Amino acid sequence: MKKILVTGGAGFIGSHVVRQFVNKYREYHIFNLDKLTYAGNLENLTDTDKAPNYTFIKGDICDAEFIQNLFSVHRFDGVIHLAAESHVDRSITNPMEFVQTNVIGTVTLLNAFKSFCNKDSAIFYHVSTDEVYGELSDEGKFTETTSYSPNSPYSASKASSDHFVRAYHETYGIQIRISNCSNNYGSHHFPEKLIPLMINNILNKKPLPVYGRGENVRDWLFVEDHAKAIDTIFHNGRNGETYNIGGNNEWKNIDLVKLLCNQMDEKLGNPNNTSSQLISYVTDRAGHDFRYAIDSSKLMNELGWNPSVTFEQGLSKTIDWYLANKTWLDHVTSGAYQKYYEQMYK
Ligand code: NAD
Numbered sequence: 001m002k003k004i005l006v007t008g009g010a011g012f013i014g015s016h017v018v019r020q021f022v023n024k025y026r027e028y029h030i031f032n033l034d035k036l037t038y039a040g041n042l043e044n045l046t047d048t049d050k051a052p053n054y055t056f057i058k059g060d061i062c063d064a065e066f067i068q069n070l071f072s073v074h075r076f077d078g079v080i081h082l083a084a085e086s087h088v089d090r091s092i093t094n095p096m097e098f099v100q101t102n103v104i105g106t107v108t109l110l111n112a113f114k115s116f117c118n119k120d121s122a123i124f125y126h127v128s129t130d131e132v133y134g135e136l137s138d139e140g141k142f143t144e145t146t147s148y149s150p151n152s153p154y155s156a157s158k159a160s161s162d163h164f165v166r167a168y169h170e171t172y173g174i175q176i177r178i179s180n181c182s183n184n185y186g187s188h189h190f191p192e193k194l195i196p197l198m199i200n201n202i203l204n205k206k207p208l209p210v211y212g213r214g215e216n217v218r219d220w221l222f223v224e225d226h227a228k229a230i231d232t233i234f235h236n237g238r239n240g241e242t243y244n245i246g247g248n249n250e251w252k253n254i255d256l257v258k259l260l261c262n263q264m265d266e267k268l269g270n271p272n273n274t275s276s277q278l279i280s281y282v283t284d285r286a287g288h289d290f291r292y293a294i295d296s297s298k299l300m301n302e303l304g305w306n307p308s309v310t311f312e313q314g315l316s317k318t319i320d321w322y323l324a325n326k327t328w329l330d331h332v333t334s335g336a337y338q339k340y341y342e343q344m345y346k
């Protein structure tokens, strides 16, 4: 039985990746290694945690001794690395935590992988972001050959970890894949990011903080389509290659927030425009990237991946999940979240 390590599997995207692999590949044993930071939550995996081919391990990817021991015991056949600090606003307040987890943590994993995993067959897959490419103006899209030009401490840390993964491939001959994906949305998304934060605030009739003039553009992808892309690239991607993943689905923030307000009003039975009256323009984010857009044609043409849902369908499914899982939302927004929210949006 093949042993696959997913790091950060208790987070938003990681939990969807764990679910995809545990359910689809009964011939694999999936180990989920997660530190359970504020963003990691075992309630994201209540439908999976009893599966016979699944094991959760609590641990820190920066703890070199622990990681070396873990790899020496299991000699994993594959690593799908998602553990990271992932929120741009937090990286502006506390960049060092991003260097620690995203850079040092990744190199710690690479060292253990190179020491204990089979060089000819084992794969180290790094899940990364399109933000490493910097920002676009109104024209063009990021391709796999776009130069790296990260603007936030978050994207700089992810760019650095991408470089380390590629350098270990060149220097030590380990087998790697890297994917750079656009903004995800879907169930189990922590309400610090735009879409779940707005859903939570609409439910609580709180102001909807739109940064600057709301003109910034993001390319949104349904998280289950990202998990399927990772599955496809892990199994069929070429050694040493990078694949861009995007939804071909660009939205100005303000238009997205208005669409979300309309869908929420309809589902909650509110009169039209109830929620959009909560929109409040606030001070812009420092160094706010203007536009992201991804050209995924390499992944589509070479490996046959395509997004499965339209944005309207995906958003509707996402809202339905939050409406049906208010306890999940209550749990993640109690305690430390309150302090974060006050400091961030005071
Ligand atoms: P997330 O913040 O929801 O989850 C991160 C997970 O990593 C959490 O479970 C957390 O507990 C765990 N973690 C953090 N530090 C750790 C450590 N030191 N050791 C072990 N576990 C640790 O993040 P996400 O949105 O699910 O993103 C997952 C990955 O995908 C990240 O690498 C991110 O850069 C990348 N990515 C995210 C997006 C997006 O839109 N969210 C888009 C493209 C790429």
Ligand code: TYD
Residues within 6 Å of the ligand: 088, 089, 183, 192, 193, 194, 195, 197, 209, 210, 211, 216, 217, 218, 253, 285
């Ligand atoms: P976010 O979800 O933080 O993702 P990223 O910064 O990685 O793209 O933000 C998405 C967009 O929404 C980004 O342009 C910033 C904007 N935004 C707001 O306008 N208000 C908010 O409260 C948040 C969290 C984000």
